[in-house]
Amino acid sequence: MTEGTSQDTSTFPNPVYKETVLRPLFDGAKAHHVEGFRLIDRAHLVMLHETGILTIEQAHPIAQALEAIDRDIDVDALTYTGEVEDFFFLIEKQLRTRLGPDLAGRLHTARSRNDIDHTLFKIGLKARIDPLLERLVHLAETLAAVAERESRTMIVAYTHGQPAQPTVFGHYLSAVLETLLRDIARLEAARDIVDRSPMGAAAITTSGFPIDRDLMARLLGFSRPLQNSYGCIASVDYITSTYAAIELIFLHLGRFIQDLQFWTSFEVGQIYVPNAFVQISSIMPQKRNPVPIEHMRHLSSQTVGRAQAMLTIMHNTPFTDMNDSEGESQGFGYGAFDSGARVLDLLAALVPTLRIDADRVRQNIRRSCITVTELADSLVRLEGLSFREAHEIAAEVARAVVGIGGDIAVDGYGAFQEALRQCAGRTTTVGQAQFAEIVSPENFVAVRDRFGGPAPRALAQAIAGYNEEISGVRSRIEEARHRAAASTKDLETRFTALLGAR
Structure with missing residues (x-):
């Protein structure tokens, strides 16, 4: 013993170990895994x-004891004392008190803390993935509805932070939605990995007892057992897949949210945020601060950071059962679900309230001359020019119009005639009215009636496809919910039969 200390180093648990490791683990189990322990037992x-493996004479009193423990112990009031190692051994101690060591010890036949723990963690993850999927589907439905509503609402699309081309707000939102649907698919794929039961793997190699791993999986609401027993306690891809999917979801949504921040700025101003989502400066009364967008941005970043940290925790760990993937890591990771849920709720509430400032959009389109790409395309079709020649003519027109701060539809025709003579050596067959139509933002969108484009027909087809995909996700969520409810009922019925047996 080091001089100046008085801690007992001969009796487990060491006081410092108790406070720094065992108590936090016990409190984490209380907070997150009590119901999982109950279901597994x-x-x-x-x-x-x-x-x-157990006779009815053995199973019946164990069932009664488990029922009594649930009834008698107020888990919230428990304080960790160090008398038992953790929550699992607390339940085992309670069984021994009620049944004696021989009968109480039979419940642990053909199982281990290893398969129990990973089953607990998968139960905990499913309980969080499913509500997150619900929120994601609700956001997808919201984006689809607003995209349809705004399918003819003109906006300025940006590349490299500069005005690029006109499109419609519905087309932009559909791009966000399409990415979100791919993200949902990644989370569904991760859930499928989570939805495979480790129970029956025992410590590593299953058991010599005639266990039924399929029955255990069904009773616990899993779709099936995870096959390889070593992998049941060693492979943490159910963790990494889940948090990798979450990281990508909120990384991608963060980019959308950043656009909302940019587009609501005073200088751009093409999106108007209603007063319900605006805070006023405490000192500058003229300022309308759409701070919910900022909160979503930093909450998305927090979620990405938490999810990324979970992947880092798993990095360079041995391919076996280890503490790195267990209680405290699981509890830490749950924070990503909490912050992510806040983003999804707020974003789904905000998006339907957004309105495009049509006057500002028209002004920005006029100032930036962003319809000139269609002038080049039209010259190829109408005048038989190569695209490079047409591009040079369109560039000259844009320079001339921007130089005088003009409107291409009104002020560009003369510059167009001159540029055509200079570049192609001839006059045009395009009249002034036709020129104005060619360079209008409405025409720009209308002629882009190709698969994936912003024109009304193409966009309507896309949104219909997105809605069909969303419906499929929601159907799968409902199927999983019904299967879980059926498993819960089945387990309750079979367990109640043991309670009532004589």
């Missing part, structure tokens, strides 16, 4: 009896 007891 009950399902395992049912399986042990139905496979003949």
Whole structure:
């Protein structure tokens, strides 16, 4: 013992270890995994009896004891004392008190803390993935509805931070939605990995007892068992897949949110945020601050950071059961679900309220001369020029119009005639009215009636496809919910039968 210390180093647990490791783990189990422990104990007891590993004379009193523990122990009021290692051993101690060591110890037949822990963590993740998927689908439905509503609402599209081409707000939102649907698919794929039960793997290699891993999976609401028993306790891809999907979701949404920040700025101003989402400066009364957008941006970044941290925690860890992937890491990761949910709720509430400032959009289109690409395209079709020749003519027109701060439809025709004579050596067949139509933003959008384009027909087809995809996701969510409810009912029925057995 080091001089000046008085801590007992001969009895487990060491006081410092108790406070720095065991107490936080116990409190984490209380907060996150009590229901998971309860389900696993009950399902395992049912399986042990139905496979003949335990007789009814053994299973019945264990069922009664588990029921009594649920009834008698106020988990929220528990304080960690160090008398037992963790929450699992607290339940085992309670069983021993009620049943004696022989009978109480039979519940742990053919299982290990290893398969129990990873099953707990998967139950905990599913309980968080499913509400997140619900929120994502709600946001997808919201984006689809607003995209349809704004399918003819003109905006300025930007590349490299500069005005590029006109499009419609519905086309832009559809791009965000299409990315979101791919992100949802990634989270669904991760959920499928989470939805495979490790129970029955025991420590590493399953068991010599005639266990039924399929029955355990069904009773616990999993779609099936994870096959390789070593992988059940070693592979953490259910963690990495989940948090990688979450990281990408909020990285991508963060880019959309950054556009909202940019487009609501005074200098751009093409999006108007209603007063319900605006805070006024405490000292500058003229300022309208759409601060919910800022909150979504930093909450998205927090979510990305938490998810990324989970991947880092798993990095360079051994391919086996280890503490790095267990209780405290799981609890830390849950914060990503919490901050992510706040982003999704706020974004789904904000997007339907946004309005495009049509006057500012028209002004920005006029000032930036962004319809000139269609002038070049039209010259190829109408005048038989090469695109490079047409591009040079269009560039000359844009320079002339921007130089006088003019409007291309009104002030560009003369510059166009002169540029055509200089570049192509001839006059045009395009009249002034036709020229004005060619360089209008409405025509720019209308002629882009190609797969994935912003024209009304193409955009309507795209939105219909997105809605069909969203409907498929929602159907899968409902199927999973019904399967989970059926599993819960089945386990309750079988466990109640053990309670009532004589």
